[in-house]
Amino acid sequence: MHRLLLAIALPLTLAAQYNANLRSIWIEPGGKERLPAFDLFDNALGKLGVIQASGPVDPAGHPFFTPLGTNGRACVNCHQPGWGMSVSAESLQDRWRSTSGKDPVFAAFDGSNCPALPQDLEKSHSLLLHRGLFRIPLSWPPRNADGSPKPVEFSIEVVSDPTGCNLSPKYGLKSGQPTVSVYRRPRPAANLKYVVAGGQNIVLKTGMLADRDPDTGRPVSMNLMSDAREPSLMTQAMSAIMGHEEAREAPSRQQLDAIVAYESQIYAAQVEHIFAGPVVDPEGPFALGPVALRDRRPGVLGDNDYDPVFGQFKSWKSQDYYRRSIARGADIFMFRQFWLRDTTHINTIGLGNPMKRTCATCHNAQMTGQDLSAGWVDVGTTNYPTWTEPATWSESSELPVFKITCKPEADPHPYLGRVIYTTDPGRALISGRCVDVGSIVMQQFRGLASRAPYFANGSAKDLREVVDYYDRRFDMKLTEAEKYDLVNFLGVL
Amino acid sequence: MRAAFCVWLFAAAVAAAQDLSFVACPIVRDTKTVPCFLAEYQGETYFLGIQQDITAAFHPPQLKHEVLVEGRIKEGPRVCGGIPLAPLSISVVKEVNPACNTLLPAEPGIEAPPAPRGAGPSSHPLAEPAPPANETLTGRQEFTVRYAFNDDYVEFGSIAVVRRAAAYATKIGASAVKVTGYCATTLLSNGGRLVEKAGLAEKRAQDIATLLRGSGVAAVTADWNKDAEPGDGKTDASRRRVTIEVIP
Numbered sequence: 001m002h003r004l005l006l007a008i009a010l011p012l013t014l015a016a017q018y019n020a021n022l023r024s025i026w027i028e029p030g031g032k033e034r035l036p037a038f039d040l041f042d043n044a045l046g047k048l049g050v051i052q053a054s055g056p057v058d059p060a061g062h063p064f065f066t067p068l069g070t071n072g073r074a075c076v077n078c079h080q081p082g083w084g085m086s087v088s089a090e091s092l093q094d095r096w097r098s099t100s101g102k103d104p105v106f107a108a109f110d111g112s113n114c115p116a117l118p119q120d121l122e123k124s125h126s127l128l129l130h131r132g133l134f135r136i137p138l139s140w141p142p143r144n145a146d147g148s149p150k151p152v153e154f155s156i157e158v159v160s161d162p163t164g165c166n167l168s169p170k171y172g173l174k175s176g177q178p179t180v181s182v183y184r185r186p187r188p189a190a191n192l193k194y195v196v197a198g199g200q201n202i203v204l205k206t207g208m209l210a211d212r213d214p215d216t217g218r219p220v221s222m223n224l225m226s227d228a229r230e231p232s233l234m235t236q237a238m239s240a241i242m243g244h245e246e247a248r249e250a251p252s253r254q255q256l257d258a259i260v261a262y263e264s265q266i267y268a269a270q271v272e273h274i275f276a277g278p279v280v281d282p283e284g285p286f287a288l289g290p291v292a293l294r295d296r297r298p299g300v301l302g303d304n305d306y307d308p309v310f311g312q313f314k315s316w317k318s319q320d321y322y323r324r325s326i327a328r329g330a331d332i333f334m335f336r337q338f339w340l341r342d343t344t345h346i347n348t349i350g351l352g353n354p355m356k357r358t359c360a361t362c363h364n365a366q367m368t369g370q371d372l373s374a375g376w377v378d379v380g381t382t383n384y385p386t387w388t389e390p391a392t393w394s395e396s397s398e399l400p401v402f403k404i405t406c407k408p409e410a411d412p413h414p415y416l417g418r419v420i421y422t423t424d425p426g427r428a429l430i431s432g433r434c435v436d437v438g439s440i441v442m443q444q445f446r447g448l449a450s451r452a453p454y455f456a457n458g459s460a461k462d463l464r465e466v467v468d469y470y471d472r473r474f475d476m477k478l479t480e481a482e483k484y485d486l487v488n489f490l491g492v493l
Numbered sequence: 494m495r496a497a498f499c500v501w502l503f504a505a506a507v508a509a510a511q512d513l514s515f516v517a518c519p520i521v522r523d524t525k526t527v528p529c530f531l532a533e534y535q536g537e538t539y540f541l542g543i544q545q546d547i548t549a550a551f552h553p554p555q556l557k558h559e560v561l562v563e564g565r566i567k568e569g570p571r572v573c574g575g576i577p578l579a580p581l582s583i584s585v586v587k588e589v590n591p592a593c594n595t596l597l598p599a600e601p602g603i604e605a606p607p608a609p610r611g612a613g614p615s616s617h618p619l620a621e622p623a624p625p626a627n628e629t630l631t632g633r634q635e636f637t638v639r640y641a642f643n644d645d646y647v648e649f650g651s652i653a654v655v656r657r658a659a660a661y662a663t664k665i666g667a668s669a670v671k672v673t674g675y676c677a678t679t680l681l682s683n684g685g686r687l688v689e690k691a692g693l694a695e696k697r698a699q700d701i702a703t704l705l706r707g708s709g710v711a712a713v714t715a716d717w718n719k720d721a722e723p724g725d726g727k728t729d730a731s732r733r734r735v736t737i738e739v740i741p
Contacts, residue, residue, distance in 0.1 A: 201708055202655070204547070207647030208700070209707040304615040337612045339596070342557065350648055352553025354521060354596065355544050356528055356612040409690075415557055417589040 025082045026095060029067045029074035029104070032060045038290075040271065041082040045449035045491040046279075049271035050081045050190070051290040057262065063255035064262045069245030072104035075237070075259060078134070078186040078244065084268050084447030085190035089132040089458070096122065096129055109246055110135040113398075114165035114181070127163070127398055131458030132451075133183035134244070135165065138229075138429050140178045145214075152432035153410035156180065159421065160401040182424040183399060184226050184456045190268035191446050192233065194368045196221050197298035204373045205345045222374035226440050226456045229430045233260045267293040268447040270492050276322035279492045284323075285311030285330070287367055288492060293446065302366035308334050309360050309369055310445075310493065322488060329489025333359045338476040342415040344378035345439055353415075359470075362442070369445035369493075376427040376439040378413075380473050381455050383438035384421035388459035388469065399423040399457065406434040413437050424457060445493045463487045512727045513539070513578065514563045514681045516586065518593035519554035522573055524605040527612050529573035530554055532562050534682075539564070540575030541583055543605045544612070547649045551581070556594050559586040561642050561687065563679060563730045574603050582730035584642035630661055636737040638701060639730070642679060643689050645696045647704070655701060658737040659708035669740040670710055674698025674717035677732035680724035688721045689733065695719065701735045 025041065027033075035057040041048045059065035064075045079085045087105070095103045106125050108115040111134060117124035127133040142150045158166040158173055165181040166172045173180060199219040203210050210219035211231040222228040230236040237259045241247045251259075267290040272278050280289035287296070287310040302309030313327035341347060341354035346362055355361075362377065363369035371377070380386030390397040404413075404420040412418045413434050420437050428436040440456045454460040460469060467486045471478045478486070513534065519541070520531040527544040530553045541562065542551035554560035564578030571577070610616075636658040638651045647655065662670050674697040676689035694717040702715035722732045 202647070202652050202704060204649060204652070207652060207704075209704060304618070305613070306616065308614065335613050347555060350547050350549075350552035352521075352528075352530060352544055353555035353557065354528075355553075356523070358613055360614050411587050412589060414555070414587075415589065 025080075026091065027059070027065065027076050027080055027082070029065060029072065029076060030059075031065060034058055035081065039081065041450065043270075043450040044452075046270060046274045047272040048082070048084060048268060048447055048450045049290045050085075051267045051294055053265040053267060053294050054261075062262065063251065063258050067104070067245065068241050068251050068255065069247035071107040071109065071246045073107060073245045075189070075240065077103075077105045079189040079263075081266070081268070082450070084450035085188040085266060086186050086447075086451040087132060088451050089130055089453055089461075092132060093129055096125070101125065107244075107246070110137070110244060113163035113183075114168060114171060116164060116168055116170060127183050127458075131183075131398075131453055132185050133458045134186060135163075136182050136184050137165075137171065137179045137243075138182065140173060140180045140429070142430050142432055150432045153434045154404050154406045154428070154432075154437070156425070157403040157405075158400065159403045160397075162396070162398050163400060166400050166402075180402070180425075180429055181400070182429070183458075184424070185453070185458050187225065187443060188268065188447060188451065189263045190266045191293050191368060191444060192263055192266075194293070194298040194365065195223050195370065195444060196233065198223075198365075198372050200373075205349050205376070206374075210374065222376075223370055223441055226443075227427050227430045228374065228376055228441050233263055237263075267291075268450075269293055270447065270449055273322065273326075273488075273492050276320070276326060276488070276492065281315075283315050285313050285316070287311040293367060296367055298367070299372065300366035301364055301372055303360045303364035305334070307366070309363065309366055325485045325488045326492055327489075328482075329485035329487070332478075332482055332486050333363075333489060336476070336478075336482070338474050340474060343380070344414050344435060346377055348414050348435075363445070367446075370442045375442040376436065377442060378415075378426070378436075378438040379440070380438070381457060381459065381469070382422050382424040382426060382440065383413075383416060386473055387423055388455065388457060389423075397423070404428070404434070404437050410434050426456075445490065448493055449491050463490045466490070511566045512564070512682075513566065514561070514679055514726050514729065515683070516559050516561050516681070516687075518590065518595065519556060519558075519560045520595045520597065521556060522597045522603065523599040524573065524603060525599055526605050527608045527610075529575070529603075529605050531573065531575045532560060534562070538575040540572040540577045541581065543573070543608055545608060546610050546615075549609070550650065552583070552648065554583050555585050556596065557589055557591060559590050559593055560584065561586060561679065565727075573605055582641075584644065584730075587643060631665075632741060634658075634661060634739045636661075636739070638697075638735045638737070640697060640733040640735075642687065642730075642733060643693065645693060645700055647700065655704050655737070656708070658739060659705055659710050662705070662710045662739045663708075665739070665741050667710070667739045667741060668712060669738075670705060670713045671736075671738040671740065672698050672702045672705065672713060672715045673736045673738070674701070674715070675722060675732060675734050675736075676718075677722045677729055678724035679729040680726035682726065686724060691719070694721075697735045701737065705737070 037052050037055050039050045067074045083091050108119050112124045141152045161167045199221045201219045213232045220231040241251050269290045271289050313330040316323040316327040339354040340357050347353035365372045381388050406412050406418040425437045427439040454466045460466040464487050467483050515534040517532040522529040530541040561584040564581035567577045567579040638654050674694040676694040679687040698715040698717040702713045705713045
């Protein structure tokens, strides 16, 4: 017991010292410093490696690094190489302090809790500063590509509106342009060949046609965004420029092509762990580090014991203390069985409820830990009673709460029935289906140490809280030692 | 003890070849390998199947939901403590029922039948789907997509049927592809009747037509029988269907 306490306490102390000397670089739009083909960035657990597979990148005039809208933002504001091509709450707090809140990342439109709030106050940006959450305003009801409203299986009411946006007469659900505001983390714009791989004509989880890339006409993976609302990197870039950058004119095709080309060649992953040392080991697991991400093939199923999701960690089981811990964590991820239950789009697709499986059943895509199938799943983070917060009504939450009521003719939510309370209806805001309420597309597991907090709602401030959530949600009965090993494993990805 | 055994034997003999249709809460029984799924009806326990992969023909029921069981008692020893049923169709009742929540621990002597895949990660690559028989098909062909009760979800196996139909229609340059949707009634063993919801036959037909068109098949028409077909307590599951008629 004393050894375990020492093993936990010593790293915490060392990590605190290490954090005081971090090298982090915030790239501002319009910057001119050339980005090298390979760069290293410090994070709380070691170093992140970032590869530009096409060679050094000159940001001057590059549309990824150039504001294309009206609020001074560029793509790079929310997709920083030093922060795993996302941003962390810590980095955003630094930016607030160093710019007195003037950085365009804090733009009123979505970098504040609501545009109607006084923008000079820190508390008006609390969701971004504390949880890394941007406001995602989605029109209600959802619309088809031709602008016609989609049929909707439920009604939506605002139960609690701490940001004031959903009840706002200008921005809210009953405004002239009915809008639902949810708050989500930006996904990492790296390792994307894995994220966009695997599109099938018919989506396994719904039995319905997959969305198609409007350029190629091919079915897409539907794994790009947390609600799968954009089919391709091209449409996502367009949507982000018109929304997050508040452009008045659409970007040119050439600009979009350049953004997609840049995003498609950047790979980011942890390369060094503060205690385990370099994680790229020719004799060790093949998946670690950004070079492996650059070189491996996407679309490979890793839910197996012969070619697993993040490779074999066997050789690390006889090495130093931390590598052994990481290897044990990898084994828990791949092999530790538990009852996986009440999870829409996993238990509902013919696998039974409950099923006795492992983490890798759902996080099955080799190299990223996403789902090879279109990956929206209601793991429970946003829906009552398994939501991440509030625990009770008396415990305040900064997130809005919505009441969803399914129409009598619609199929209910498979585990929550016809009335659902949620902080984010997720995919349902796009599909209009009750079965999708609370379903969020899985994220990739790479570069995690650089981009806390976690979950789409930024509720887990560190990897331990992620592990704790799953332990509670699925009654995994993880021991302290197992949690410690899992956190170490996730930290080297 | 012997008398009890004889009574059990007699009951089992009477039950042989008996068709059963009933609605019950499923029961999940853990074992040292994969869990078994069971259901109780009139004091007897029936074995429905085991946890498998999505590619399996049997898709287990769900706790928090009742299940409609339509099957025929199969002769032979009990499996996982229950009388096996074959053929068997199970349908998850859509409405949530929190009372359906029985998860039993593993017990010595109760074992699941051999499973192609255990509860951990797979130890062998997913079996390649059998080569489509389309290569040998000629002329007019009919493909059938089957459904769970009151459901329009096109399951994994049914997606394969749609793909086969689409591939065949494309290969022969079909002049017409006629999709027809049906819904049905289930005659329960207790004399009750369950009728699928109105509009389901149309929904099923339209969905399959959409999948075929989205798979590049032209000349698809959709029709449906809006009246639920009657139930006989024996073949009801087979009548919940969509037929795809591919005409050269």
